[in-house]
Amino acid sequence: MSVAQFVLLIGAGFAAGLIGYLTGLASLVSYPALLAIGLSPVSANVTNTVAMVAVGGGAVAKSAPELAKKPSQMRVLGLMGVLGGVVGAIALLVAPGESFEAVVPVLIAIASVSLLCQPFVRGLAGGRRFPVLYPIAVFVVAVYGGYFGAGAGVMILAVTLTMSAEPLWRAAMLKSYVLSIANLVAAIGFAFFGPVHWTAALAMAIGGFAGGYVGPPVVERINPTLLRVVVSVCGLGLAAWLARGWV
Known part of the structure; x- marks a missing residue:
């Protein structure tokens, strides 16, 4: 990997971290960037999962005091993140992916x-x-997040906002918390059994941590209705992009 590509991935990681915290669509930036430097789809997927641990880490580091106000909620959701990440990683490593990937655009659209x-x-x-x-x-x-991940943030936001009484700014924190755990668990498995490109993962992680860290104060200053609409529209765009292989 060239120095220019390394720097490019740091920039892409920062954009992915910030966009990922605001919209839950980090992979919309990070995954294509990894493909652009020549990684195969499978290698880009597992490398992206490893790098995105830093995105969640940056966001959680910034929002830890707020998250700690509900410790029981953190324990339950953390456990779900661990279990989901394990199942998703195993599915990616041992199961045929074509049938699952076929329904991903539908899940994101819903x-x-x-x-x-x-x-x-x-x-x-x-x-x-x-x-x-x-x-x-x-x-x-979280299973889906450990398996593929693109659009998982949108799904967590939708689930949290429709099934709980949490405001959008806290839902964004919970989304980052759960996905960081699911990604970490999956990343551990990929580190041993997946084709991770470690130099690319490092570059993306450096930028991703910084982008995730500045996300919490930004999202608290954005109109929640506007942000919700933007995230929804971007999510539908991602679903359409992933569904392009259907035709």
């Missing part, structure tokens, strides 16, 4: 529409919380 319609969905729920269903849904998304 999450994006749910996020777009979140006020209406919460209205139908009558303001109720779903303390049992919410962790289960987080586990399912």
